[in-house]
Amino acid sequence: MEVVQLQRSFVEYxxxxxxxxxxxxxxxxxxQLQDDSNPDFVVEVVSxxxxxxxxxxxxxxxxxxxxxVDFKQVDAHVHQLKGSSSSVGAQRVKNCCIPxxxxxxxxxxxxxxxxLQQIKQEYLLVKNKLQxxxxxxxxxxxxxxxxxMVQ
Amino acid sequence: MLIILMMVALAxxxxxxxxxxxxxxxxxxxxCAALIKQMEATQQAERISMNKxxxxxxxxxxxxxxxxxxxxxxxxxxxxxxxxxxxxxxLDRMESCKNDLLDMLNSILDQNKIEExxxxxxxxxxxxxxxxxxxxxxxxxxxxxxxxxxxxxPCDGSVTWFSRVKGDRIELQRIxxxxxxxxxxxxxxxxxxxxxxxxxxxxxxxxxxxPNTRIxxxxxxxxxxxxxxxxxxxxxxxxxxxxxxxxxxxxxEVDDTGKGIPKENHKSVFENYxxxxxxxxxxxxxAGTGLGLxxxxxxxxxxxxxxxxxxKGIGEKGTCFRFNIFLLACDQTQAHKHQxxxxxxxxxxxxxxxxxxxxxxxxxxxHSVASDNSITSHQKRENSSxxxxxxxxxxxxxxxxxxxxxxxxxxxxxxRHEQFSQTLKKVKKKIINLASYNSSSSETSKDIPLxxxxxxxxxxxxxxxxxxxxxxxEMSRAMAEFRKDFPKNVxxxxxxxxxxxxxxxxxxxxxxVMEKPLHGxxxxxxxxxxxxxxxxxxxxxxxQQSPVRQDVSVDxxxxxxxxxxxxxxxxxxxxxxxxxxxxxxxTAVSKLGAxxxxxxxxxxxxxxxCEGLSNxxxxxxxxxxxxxxxxxxxxxxxEMNGFEATKRIRKEEARYGIRIPIxxxxxxxxxxxxxxxxxxxxxxxxxxxxxGNEILKAIDYIEHRRV
Numbered sequence: 001m002e003v004v005q006l007q008r009s010f011v012e013y014x015x016x017x018x019x020x021x022x023x024x025x026x027x028x029x030x031x032q033l034q035d036d037s038n039p040d041f042v043v044e045v046v047s048x049x050x051x052x053x054x055x056x057x058x059x060x061x062x063x064x065x066x067x068x069v070d071f072k073q074v075d076a077h078v079h080q081l082k083g084s085s086s087s088v089g090a091q092r093v094k095n096c097c098i099p100x101x102x103x104x105x106x107x108x109x110x111x112x113x114x115x116l117q118q119i120k121q122e123y124l125l126v127k128n129k130l131q132x133x134x135x136x137x138x139x140x141x142x143x144x145x146x147x148x149m150v151q
Numbered sequence: 152m153l154i155i156l157m158m159v160a161l162a163x164x165x166x167x168x169x170x171x172x173x174x175x176x177x178x179x180x181x182x183c184a185a186l187i188k189q190m191e192a193t194q195q196a197e198r199i200s201m202n203k204x205x206x207x208x209x210x211x212x213x214x215x216x217x218x219x220x221x222x223x224x225x226x227x228x229x230x231x232x233x234x235x236x237x238x239x240x241x242l243d244r245m246e247s248c249k250n251d252l253l254d255m256l257n258s259i260l261d262q263n264k265i266e267e268x269x270x271x272x273x274x275x276x277x278x279x280x281x282x283x284x285x286x287x288x289x290x291x292x293x294x295x296x297x298x299x300x301x302x303x304x305p306c307d308g309s310v311t312w313f314s315r316v317k318g319d320r321i322e323l324q325r326i327x328x329x330x331x332x333x334x335x336x337x338x339x340x341x342x343x344x345x346x347x348x349x350x351x352x353x354x355x356x357x358x359x360x361x362p363n364t365r366i367x368x369x370x371x372x373x374x375x376x377x378x379x380x381x382x383x384x385x386x387x388x389x390x391x392x393x394x395x396x397x398x399x400x401x402x403x404e405v406d407d408t409g410k411g412i413p414k415e416n417h418k419s420v421f422e423n424y425x426x427x428x429x430x431x432x433x434x435x436x437x438a439g440t441g442l443g444l445x446x447x448x449x450x451x452x453x454x455x456x457x458x459x460x461x462x463k464g465i466g467e468k469g470t471c472f473r474f475n476i477f478l479l480a481c482d483q484t485q486a487h488k489h490q491x492x493x494x495x496x497x498x499x500x501x502x503x504x505x506x507x508x509x510x511x512x513x514x515x516x517x518h519s520v521a522s523d524n525s526i527t528s529h530q531k532r533e534n535s536s537x538x539x540x541x542x543x544x545x546x547x548x549x550x551x552x553x554x555x556x557x558x559x560x561x562x563x564x565x566x567r568h569e570q571f572s573q574t575l576k577k578v579k580k581k582i583i584n585l586a587s588y589n590s591s592s593s594e595t596s597k598d599i600p601l602x603x604x605x606x607x608x609x610x611x612x613x614x615x616x617x618x619x620x621x622x623x624x625e626m627s628r629a630m631a632e633f634r635k636d637f638p639k640n641v642x643x644x645x646x647x648x649x650x651x652x653x654x655x656x657x658x659x660x661x662x663x664v665m666e667k668p669l670h671g672x673x674x675x676x677x678x679x680x681x682x683x684x685x686x687x688x689x690x691x692x693x694x695q696q697s698p699v700r701q702d703v704s705v706d707x708x709x710x711x712x713x714x715x716x717x718x719x720x721x722x723x724x725x726x727x728x729x730x731x732x733x734x735x736x737x738t739a740v741s742k743l744g745a746x747x748x749x750x751x752x753x754x755x756x757x758x759x760x761c762e763g764l765s766n767x768x769x770x771x772x773x774x775x776x777x778x779x780x781x782x783x784x785x786x787x788x789x790e791m792n793g794f795e796a797t798k799r800i801r802k803e804e805a806r807y808g809i810r811i812p813i814x815x816x817x818x819x820x821x822x823x824x825x826x827x828x829x830x831x832x833x834x835x836x837x838x839x840x841x842x843g844n845e846i847l848k849a850i851d852y853i854e855h856r857r858v
Contacts (some may be wrong), residue, residue, distance in 0.1 A: 004292050008289065011289065013250075016254070030735065032842075033739055033842065038738065045734055081729075083546060087732045087840040125223070127216075141500055
């Protein structure tokens with residue numbers, strides 16, 4: 001009984017993530033890269049993404065805290081963040097990076113701080129969502145079920 | 152005297168007439184006034200409802216923002232909590248409560264969006280058969296636990312012809328989920344059937360799915376006339392859509408044997424927030440918002456169709472929902488092997504009477520596609536039989552009807568164990584007669600054993616057994632007897648559904664073990680055997696679910712099992728400083744069959760290439776193969792970017808007369824950036840987050856340019 005409810009929750013949850021724009025097609029492509037020879041690929045990549053992103057967000061906070069902000073450095077960090085988020089399909093995080101880079105060009109510290117705040121929020125949201133998703137996956141496997149393929 | 156009488160009579164009649172007229176006029180005025188008041192009241196109610204919708208949408212939005220806040224706070228609490236403490240468990244539960252709230256809000260928000268007319272349907276290509284199989288499989292496992300069979304009925308097989316369509320897959324799945332979920336909720340025994348059939352609209356057919364329920368104007372009600380125009384405009388727009396030659400109408404039926412819905416509620420169940428009283432429902436705890444059918448109805452109407460409840464026959468219990476939608480058919484040539492199933496329309500005249508409900512019309516379209524029924528293949532099908540021994544009665548009935556009426560096979564359905572051996576004996580006797588009749592040698596001497604009789608394949612026999620019926624010793628004996636001395640010019644295929652108790656290694660190699668449910672792609676796979684000649688040895692094919700994903704993977708031990716991957720044997724160097732991107736790229740490339748090497752920046756890459764080049768030189772002058780077949784290079788890196796690295800690599804390569812193709816990863820596609828790429832000496836560029844497909848395309852382009 002549990003397994004099926006879990007599977008249904010999983011499918012609906014995944015659907016909602018795509019629908020609300022948290023994930024995009026790149027995430028689906030990630031899932032397609034996972035197979036029997038590489039069974040934990042998605043979890044591994046996403047964990048790497050979390051590590052990378054948290055480090056970058058810390059670096060960004062520190063860089064913007066300096067009296068003389070090195071905007072080139074800030075831009076480089078945002079560029080990295082944009083790359084990794086777009087690679088895993090974290091659409092909303094990626095979308096926040098674009099205005100952020102504009103603010104860097106204009107060398108506007110205030111605006112950059114605002115952007116940083118927003119990115120942090122979006123990152124928290126998507127991290128949370130993905131962790132919930134993986135938890136569901138684990139629960140399904142633990143209960144002996146198979147993970148439904150969602151497209 | 153008489154004149155006075157006459158005048159009095161006249162006066163009386165005139166007065167009566169006037170009184171009656173006045174009364175009629177007064178009544179009419181009263182009715183008009185009442186009507187106007189009623190109209191105003193309705194309009195006001197509608198306005199209020201719209202206002203409520205807008206307001207609640209706004210409120211929903213605010214609530215979602217707060218929920219997002221809670222989400223972030225829970226995350227931060229987690230950071231502070233020790234992993235094994237009770238606090239984490241409480242946080243988990245808070246999280247799931249929050250998710251529930253979010254889901255409920257989402258369904259309300261969606262319904263509001265639809266009501267406000269703001270919902271837009273996506274248009275993407277998808278595969279209808281795959282969607283159906285996917286959805287039914289989920290509910291099949293659900294139903295299996297309470298002994299309710301969930302059946303996907305292919306009806307006349309028309310969905311196969313229009314499987315690739317363009318439309319909103321997610322919303323269609325939502326509708327199907329809603330109906331199947333309801334059926335599942337209210338059915339505790341029996342079966343749930345999903346029937347689907349498709350019909351291409353001809354130019355002369357004008358379906359009018361939107362019921363025009365507005366009343367025509369009465370006297371001075373001009374506002375009504377306006378409404379009438381609007382709805383007829385709607386119908387006209389839909390009709391132009393339907394006139395598109397690629398428009399296909401799909402009709403779906405979800406039929407269950409559950410509690411049923413009383414006739415008086417047939418219209419009201421679609422009204423939002425109405426729930427049929429489910430005190431006796433199976434999953435007592437499943438309280439829905441009561442919005443599902445309302446949303447489904449709105450979505451169906453958005454897709455140009457209508458949904459309703461179909462009356463069942465007397466004595467049949469349960470509910471049957473039917474809805475139709477219109478989608479655009481895409482290029483069907485990409486669709487899969489199912490299309491080798493040629494539906495036998497020679498038996499069409501029987502169809503109308505046997506199928507009931509009249510779901511197909513003999514469109515000339517079908518004839519032209521399914522026309523190569525040569526006499527020999529027809530005969531083969533005439534002689535072919537399928538023996539079906541399943542646990543579920545309704546499923547047997549559905550499969551039998553499909554195979555007999557649509558494909559033209561003879562189907563023997565076995566309902567009880569005793570029937571099994573009898574049926575086997577009967578079928579064997581028949582094919583032995585056939586085999587000896589069709590053998591090429593004109594005189595069959597009694598000394599030649601039947602199994603040695605040669606000749607073209609004249610018939611196919613398929614036996615489908617559900618191991619859930621309980622394999623008895625009599626059955627095994629009957630099977631062994633059946634297989635003994637089986638004529639060579641008849642092909643036998645045995646399909647076992649589910650594995651318990653089956654010793655797979657002892658089965659002959661032509662047997663198939665398949666998982667339930669038997670529908671969709673698995674069904675077509677079996678039916679293919681009755682339509683094609685398989686000569687030579689075919690290895691045992693296992694159709695199973697891999698433990699991680701529900702894929703149908705064919706694991707054939709034997710010839711042509713290894714598909715050559717596009718980049719097998721190639722060596723590819725990936726240069727990227729972002730760890731996530733690097734991992735994704737390497738996996739994508741490895742999956743295509745290549746061996747990957749990685750570098751974190753330009754300097755490392757240059758070093759590696761130089762090393763590789765000088766190593767080659769030591770091996771021997773005759774080897775001109777480069778250290779790598781391709782290099783995937785990120786443009787912006789710390790410590791030496793892609794442009795600089797490429798320039799240096801090209802300089803070094805010139806010394807050996809080698810040029811390794813370099814493909815740039817870039818986030819910018821403006822001209823100045825792409826100019827920089829080609830000026831540095833790179834050969835092609837792809838977006839940063841590219842995975843398999845784009846990389847292959849780039850490599851393809853380079854190879855073709857070389858030639």
